[in-house]
Amino acid sequence: MTGSSATATGPTRTLQRLIAALADLRLAIGLLVVIAIASGIGTAIPQQENAELYHRIYDNQPWLGLLNGDGVLGLQLDHVYSSNWFLALLAWLGLALLLCSWRRQWPALMAALRWIDYRSPRQLSKLSVAETVSLAQPQQGLDRLADLLAQQGWQLQRHPDRLAARKGVLGRIGPLLVHAGMVVLMVGAAWGSLGGHRQEQFLAPGRELELLDSRGHSQLTLALDTFAIERDPAGRPEQFRSQLRLLNPGDAATGELSVKKAEISVNHPLRYRGITLYQADWALAAITVQLGRSPLLQLPLQSFPQLGEQIWGLVLPTRPDGSEPVLLSLSSEEGPVQVFGPDGQSLAQLVPGGPAQEVKGLPVRVDSVLPASGILLKRDPGVPLVYTGFAIALAGGAASLIATRQLWAIAESSEPEGSSEISNRLGSEHPGRLHVAGLCNRNLTAFSQELPALLVQLDLDTSSGAQQA
Structure with missing residues (x-):
């Protein structure tokens, strides 16, 4: 065993x-x-x-x-x-x-909710703050103390010759709420990381993007009406703005298509039906050129990272059989468009909307450049939990600022046993004492100053009552 x-x-x-x-x-x-x-x-x-x-x-x-x-x-x-x-x-x-x-x-919260009954003045003398006052009628002083504490919002537990009081028990809940809020916040963050979805899509004006759910059903159609790039005097981009239309097919059963118009820009995202849309980046989507007397041709642009971080272009043949190609490259929708030959030699510089220039015997004109908006779509199912946890933690932090105070008082009469009737008959009084002590979990200095002030007020009120009697 x-x-x-x-x-x-x-x-x-x-x-x-x-x-x-x-x-x-x-x-x-x-x-x-x-x-x-x-x-x-x-x-x-x-x-x-x-x-x-x-x-x-x-x-x-x-x-x-x-x-x-x-x-x-x-x-x-x-x-x-x-x-x-x-x-x-x-x-x-x-x-x-x-x-x-x-x-x-x-356990600290349970201890704060549990009433502690001190029965002897010796027990009170061992507490952090302890005071003793002499009163002609300590029982009357105990009753007056109970009235003062009740007026100030203290909870009381009365006994014939003693009382216990407490205030600010809510402060003990604060640390629990802070811990609970942090746990909820972390669960939300983990859920968002594991169950969230992130997609960055470049969308040109006039084009649409259909978002599908896990079952392949259309969930939302995102249409870009206009996209503008705001630049500083030096030509550097400062802000990007996208005018969007959100088409919700959920109302198609009623024959109506829900349409919501909104604008997103850098640092100003849009939250809609659990999806957050951020203005993340920009790019150049297409260039419209005219070769000789041909109609306007809109050709897609591609990124050339080997030429630079923000360089787009395309390889354009100058002959009907696809021979003698040239490279058109640009770094801004405002141009200029650089034209290079196969040997890397600069052949021309074209301005969007400007006149045509001859490139290897072929007039080439750039009509316009179409920029594309880089939109980041994020679905984070943990966001509600993150906000909830943050709110709980804030509430717990505010509650933790509340000081928890406990106070005990014992009325001790010095009259000999059985002499009260004789004292009342003769009109004499035997002085007694009122023992008061308390505990406080924070700002003990203020509590040690508040308790004597309370006893002074008690002494004045008791003396005034005795004189009126």
């Missing part, structure tokens, strides 16, 4: 030590610091891009001089917030907060 009991006790003690280690507040703070550092890394490194981008950026210049493209991809730094190790940190922190609440905050 002894051996089995010892065997059962060993794992239990190990589990208790493990729980105590996980519930340590220092561990939770350390995890918060690590998560903050990881979030900073996710901000510094572009997220959820193609693997080629990370090789192009970090192979020649490793990040912090340590990680090249393979290192960034191997450590999942290209998708920090949905990486296995980041989600594991969130789960670890959530478990630590739950255990801390269970082992520390919940």
